[in-house]
Amino acid sequence: MATVADFMLARLASWGVARIYGYPGDGINGLIGAFGRNRDLDFIQSRHEEEAAFMACAHAKFTGQAGVCLATSGPGAIHLLNGLYDAKMDHQPVVAIVGQQSRSSLGGDFQQEVDLVSLFKDVAHDFVQLMTSAEQARHLVDRAMRIALERRAVTCIVVPNDVQQLPAVPAPPRRHGMMHSGIGFVSHAHVPGEDALRSAADVLNRGRKVAILAGAGALGASAELAAVADRLGAGVAKALLGKAVLSDALPYVTGSIGMLGTRPSWQMMQDCDCLLMVGTTFPYAEFLPAEGQAGCVQIDRDGRSIGVRYPAEAGLVGDAKQTLAALLPLLEEKTDPAWRRQIEDDVARWKQTVAARAAVPGTPVNPQLPFYELSRRLPDDSILTCDSGSAANWYARDIDARPGMLASVSGGLATMGCAMPYALAGKLAWPERPVFALVGDGAMQMNGINTLIGVADRWRDWPDPRFVVLVLNNGDLNLVTWEQRVMGGDPRFEASQRLPAFPYAEYAKLLGLDGIRIDAADQVGSAMERAVSSRVPLVIEVMADPEIPPVPPHIEPKQFAAYLRALGKDAAGGAALRATLRQWWA
Incomplete structure (x- = not known):
């Protein structure tokens, strides 16, 4: 006997959904069981529900289709929120399906009972609904998908675990109060008068x-x-x-x-x-x-x-x-x-400036140099993802886009921890294309090292195994350090900014992948050559100079004055000032 959960997965497949990103839990046991009976959908197990939502967002960005993520009730649903807000603020169609405790327990402060409709009302304000009967399944799935695509928005269906196990009702009876939704092409007038x-x-x-x-x-x-x-x-x-x-x-x-x-x-x-x-x-x-x-x-x-x-x-x-x-x-x-x-x-002069700044020596490596050298070698069909942080500066200025490339960041939310889930979702959507994730060590410690486990588990299924992670290892939450200096006139605060040491390249090798550690400028070019031809996913760990500033195109006098005050109080102020002068001179 087909259940509501079986019907929901079949209906999503009819909408063209090929994979759903999620993490299991008893609040979605009915749906997880239905995956075992479904032959049209892949369940992609993430390392964390936040990662699942990031992957659904990236799937939408890189394919133009709706991304779908799945989480259990309570903590699982809560963990989705950051990735869903990323989708909301970048106007991406994402459908979140979350479990809930059984209908009979609702309102009784049952374990993991959270008011999920209220919780998701902001991030999924265009459509969030609680499914209370089997007859609702068809129109809730249809409306969640259609509204997500039409509004380029996040939508959410909350499904109590007992409803998932009810007998499916594929065609609601033709009577008052029943909804008769459908799947169909919608034509738009997309040109103003x-x-x-x-x-x-x-x-x-x-x-x-x-x-x-x-x-x-x-x-x-x-x-x-x-x-x-x-x-x-x-x-x-x-x-x-x-x-x-x-x-x-x-x-x-x-x-x-x-x-x-x-x-x-x-x-x-x-x-x-x-x-x-x-x-x-x-x-x-x-x-x-x-x-x-x-x-x-x-x-x-x-x-x-x-x-x-x-x-x-x-x-x-x-x-x-x-x-x-x-x-x-x-x-x-x-x-x-x-x-x-x-x-x-102006553009021609700027390209010379970019090259000159990348060539300025660093201690040990100028972080611009690996981005600049990678850019010159990127295949035309590359998929690029970049995390929030100082890596985004060099991605913005030192990586040149070419026709055929796909590229994305967390734009509106500017959240950390997105680039690695984005990259894995991009690779799953386009396994024949090379993927490059550009991350700082803070973002890598936040989500990246966990996502790398998923890469290690799946890469042998990809026709093109190139999955390259470029990690800037400077031991510092670097962008915030510069913001503290320039915006607040404060020196680097060790307790908040220092990151624990972690061997990213060696960790990749531990997972059965490849890893390169760069601690000198003359190693960069050969490492990038190896990256674009690697037959195994590769982590390139660059020991980056944290004192080379991401010089903005324009700085206000009061910001410059605050910066000088901060450097006067900063233990690394002398090195930062010298690096700044070298960058401006270049």
């Missing part, structure tokens, strides 16, 4: 110095974005989630923007008189043009995001690819090449 497009074109045609800022919403619209940029003679800066939108080899692509951004992106935003924002909610307004400086057109699929970061004269709600294609014929070609030439000159 002609008047709206002409209004936007008028703003862009008036501009003499057009800057474009592209985010994750522009992924899949590379050709259209490049055509618009060429028509307008514009430069293109990229929010971190939009790193793979356009190739960094294009001479007018200025790279990342913000604290982790490039000098050309900063300068372009300071000088432009018109701004086109495509699929981005980049949060730091101080790196955009001053209010009133530039006319602005914004394209986003969600009208709620229009005008949030910068006053938009014309807001176009629609799909980036289709809207840019419809906008292009209305745009006038810019005839004065001076603006584009200025941007390209």
Whole structure:
């Protein structure tokens, strides 16, 4: 006899779900048992429920499909939350299925009983429901999937353990109060009307110095974005989630923007008189043009995001690819090449700066150097993930995106611990592609060393075994150390910042993988050559200099003064100041 749990898994498979990430527990025993009878879905056991939610988020990012994660009641459900908030804030479709105690015990303070509907109401505010009958199973699964995909949101179904074991009701009876949902293709009108497009074109045609800022919403619209940029003679800066939108080899692509951004992106935003924002909610307004400086057109699929970061004269709600294609014929070609030439000159000088900064000696290794050397060797079909922390600085500036690559970070939430689960999910979705995870030692200790156990368990099933983890081992929660110095004027606080020593490369070998420990600059190039051709997953542990600063593209005088005060009180202040001067000189 098929149960509700059997039906739920079959229904998810009918929606195109191929794998579910989770961790077992008695609150989902019915669902786990159903996996044993199901031949269409893979259960991917994570090392922790947070990892399962990160993997579901990454699955959505790298495939465009909904990610699904599963956890037991109480603590298991609670552990999902950070990864689900990552999905929510990066607008990814993720469905969370969580167990609950039996219906008869609810309200009795039973063991592991948590008010899960209330708990998930914020992260899954578009749809969170408790299943209390077998008849609900069909429409709750259908609505959770459809709403997640339509709203690009997190949804949640809470399933008591006794409901999981009820006999399935595939077709609810045709009577009052019954829901009759279905699985079907939904067609959208993704292009704004002609008047709206002409209004936007008028703003862009008036501009003499057009800057474009592209985010994750522009992924899949590379050709259209490049055509618009060429028509307008514009430069293109990229929010971190939009790193793979356009190739960094294009001479007018200025790279990342913000604290982790490039000098050309900063300068372009300071000088432009018109701004086109495509699929981005980049949060730091101080790196955009001053209010009133530039006319602005914004394209986003969600009208709620229009005008949030910068006053938009014309807001176009629609799909980036289709809207840019419809906008292009209305745009006038810019005839004065001076603006584009200025941007390209800035970009060319910046590339020289990046190379020069990476070549500055470190103690023992400049952390920019392995990123720079890896970037030159990355295969075109690489999948890149990067964690939050100082590694994100070098990922943003020293890794060049090329056509065909997939790349992502935790953007809106900027949480630590995401890169390794992201990388494993990317590899499971695309086992024939090489994957590179770029992490700091803090993130590696948080989740990475656990995820590596899963890599060791699965890699022999992959047609391309290349799974490379680049770990910056500096013994410091480095980005926070720099934030303390620059923002608060405080020296490095040993008790909070120091990380315990851990042998990352040797740990990889203990798991049956490969590992390289780099403690000199002349070892970096050969290690990166080995990485891109390795036939076994590889951990590259770089003994990185913690005092080489992630110099922002612009620093306020008060921040510089705070930095100098901090270094005067910091035991490593002299080394940090010397490293800073060498970076600025480069």
